[in-house]
Amino acid sequence: MDKSKFKIRDILKSLRVRFFIIVFITGLVSCLVMHSVILTSYEDRAVNVRSTEVQTQLRILANHLIVSNYLLDTSSEVINAELGMLANLYDGRVIVINDDLKVVKDTYNISQGKTIISEEVVNCLKTGSKGTVSKYDQANGYIEIVTPIIESDLIQEEDVSVKDKTSEVVRGVLLTSVSTDTIATTLTILSRRAQSLEVVIILVILVFAAWVSHTLLKPFDRITAAINDVKAGYTDEPITGPNYLETEQIIKAFNALLKRMKVLDDSRQEFVSNVSHELKTPITSMKVLADSLLAQDDVPNEVYREFMTDIGAEIDREDKIINDLLSLVKMDKKASGLAITSVDVVNMTEVILKRLRPIARRHNIELTLESKRAIVAEIDEVKISLVIMNLVENAIKYNKDDGWVRVELDADHQNFYVKVIDSGYGIPEESLDHIYERFYRVDKSRSREIGGTGLGLSIARNAVLMHRGSIDVQSKIDEGTTFTVSIPLTATAATTAVK
Ligand SMILES: Nc1ncnc2c1ncn2[C@@H]1O[C@H](COP(=O)(O)OP(=O)(O)OP(=O)(O)O)[C@@H](O)[C@H]1O
Ligand SMILES: [Mg+2]
Structure with a gap:
């Protein structure tokens, strides 16, 4: 358990993996958002169109009801046919209610004679002049439309200067429910098509994310390889690469470091060769002095003395150089x-x-x-x-x-x-x-x-x-x-x- 956790954390550390995840999630989320936005707006629009269409028909029908006095006498064949047609056409139900809240006609023939006291109906009777109210019930798949049946009388004014008025009286209410099954079917079909398209898009995004994360981060691999080459000693040439601003900066900094290391290396080599040369000089002199003493037999005491003094001087010189070098090294710290x-x-x-x-x-x-x-x-x-x-x-x-x-x-x-x-x-x-x-x-x-x-x-x-x-x-x-x-x-x- 612990081991696998550790591994996941390691994988997430990779810039490439993070990049891939970000690109993929961004693609996926925008795809899903698009899906839901398109389907929802289609649904809104379809419901709107449907209810406006039905509302227009209902308003015409309400006029006919008034004209033929249907609320008092429901025997009109024409109106009954008209009601039946409307209900059929929209796969719905039309209920005609008079101002006593009594059902005068129900195309389903269930509620005739009953009293309807639903809030919408009562409200419509009271404030009918405000027009039609429609409500979409998505869960049950229908639109409910409440249309006032309005009788308008022209009131002629005796005073000519004042305009004629119409008085509007709500005589009843048309309560209609229209099925939205067709909209739902279209939605299902659309959604199914979108889903299969989405699978393709997600695959494309997956490939794209993999490609982008691989390609964009390639220069980093190249830099690492180049640095490794330098480290292994195959080359000490400055590293190069086709690059972004960021990797270019890394390369520049690395090359500057390389240059500095070379300078340091050169000066160290020069120092070492100088030191060995300086240390060798007194030793060579001592060797020459000692050899020439040994080469002679019966060397007089004074000559011995003189040569030994010279050797002593060379030893002092060697000592001074070593001391100087030591103080330099100390100060470098x-x-x-x-x-x-x-x-x-x-x-x-x-x-x-x-x-x-x-x-x-x-x-x-x-x-x-x-x-x-x-x-x-x-x-x-x-x-x-x-x-x-x-x-x-x-x-x-x-x-x-x-x-x-x-x-x-x-x-x-x-x-x-x-x-x-x-x-x-x-x-x-x-x-x-x-x-x-x-x-x-x-x-x-x-x-x-x-x-x-x-x-x-x-x-x-x-x-x-x-x-x-x-x-x-x-x-x-x-x-x-x-x-x-x-x-x-x-x-x-x-x-x-x-x-
Ligand atoms: N006052 C000076 N007048 C003329 N030349 C000078 C003077 N001081 C230094 N130099 C020159 O600068 C060089 C470097 O001086 P530096 O003191 O570093 O070394 P050095 O005197 O040769 O040896 P060391 O001081 O280690 O015994 C000398 O070799 C000398 O040529
Ligand atoms: Mg000096």
């Missing part, structure tokens, strides 16, 4: 990883510069800090330190001997700003768009010589974006470069900036 605390930015910068001063001194580069005001911000200290450190390190690394590096700190109501300005050899304009890419270096050989892997700015930018800040660069070849970082002062400002 998004802003949830921010350890926000209240930080004195000026103090933090001073500490960083102190650590970098020995490197600057090696190239005789002057390193200065200019701070316009005290700045306290809600930031992740480690990550923002990384940003400033990378920028200042670059400014020193890509500088001329005897050059200078200036770090400027400032703040407004919402953000604080770090500017790192150097007198270095600048970044060519065509490279400005790429410097934040992982492993990108303007001059590969020079950077490697200096010890760069092209990860620093990528890490810095990620850290800035995690804080909902921005990083900008301006540079002129042979004049210098200025990096400007702007970070919201409060973590809440950072989150409202997202909205």
Whole structure:
């Protein structure tokens, strides 16, 4: 029981089945409504025609009754024949009633002499001038017509200016019932014909509903098949199809997704090959150094030392690359990883510069800090330190001997700003768009010589974006470069900036 219920619910879930049911029910209901409307209006019309026809005859007959004074004397052969004919013609019964409610004549010869006190008859006698009243009794298949027998006298007015009047007196009532059997027979025949036609129409609707629901929903099958092909890896071409607006939208969205996946896939492959290349370089150097040591016998101690120092440097380099990669991967896990605390930015910068001063001194580069005001911000200290450190390190690394590096700190109501300005050899304009890419270096050989892997700015930018800040660069070849970082002062400002 439960199982079959479950199955029905599953079947009803199908858009195709629902579509079929809707089309079928709509067709069926309109067919049935049409059937009943047509039959009912035929019946109404037939009954109307019949009663008007009989009413006209009865009115003429009522006149004859008055003229031949039939209500008082029923012996008139002509009138009796006329009554009989009428009753025959319409397969009915005519009863003539006088104003005492007594039956004067009954074509069935049953009720002669009896008194009829039916409501319609009494009403008709009272208000006969209102004319004929007819009533259709569908259940028993007859129309009942009550016709007043009216005697009208012309009253001549003595005053010529006043029009002559007629006075109307109801002398009796004709109570007639007319059978509607013929109408009923026609209805039955019509209904039977309609039914056989309906069976055909329902079959047609059934086929039509099946066809429509199948055809209209076909594009969805095609999309599913195309998506499955992509999923199975047979193709990574954008999917196409003859379509409706709706399916076109699905296809567009899917193709956009496919494109994005391809881009991601490409960049991941490029990243992996870059990583392996960068990791391999120090290892190759170490292998060369070690091999050349092993190739010699009786190596002097100093040479050993020198080679081992070089190997140690390569190990440091490998370590740095791995650490940089790890911080990049960590930051890819998004802003949830921010350890926000209240930080004195000026103090933090001073500490960083102190650590970098020995490197600057090696190239005789002057390193200065200019701070316009005290700045306290809600930031992740480690990550923002990384940003400033990378920028200042670059400014020193890509500088001329005897050059200078200036770090400027400032703040407004919402953000604080770090500017790192150097007198270095600048970044060519065509490279400005790429410097934040992982492993990108303007001059590969020079950077490697200096010890760069092209990860620093990528890490810095990620850290800035995690804080909902921005990083900008301006540079002129042979004049210098200025990096400007702007970070919201409060973590809440950072989150409202997202909205
Ligand atoms: N201040 C600067 N002046 C001139 N060129 C710069 C400056 N900062 C960055 N660059 C250029 O941008 C490239 C990318 O910098 P990035 O800091 O990402 O990598 P890197 O310094 O080479 O290596 P890493 O920082 O990972 O040790 C550098 O190789 C360099 O060519
Ligand atoms: Mg760098």
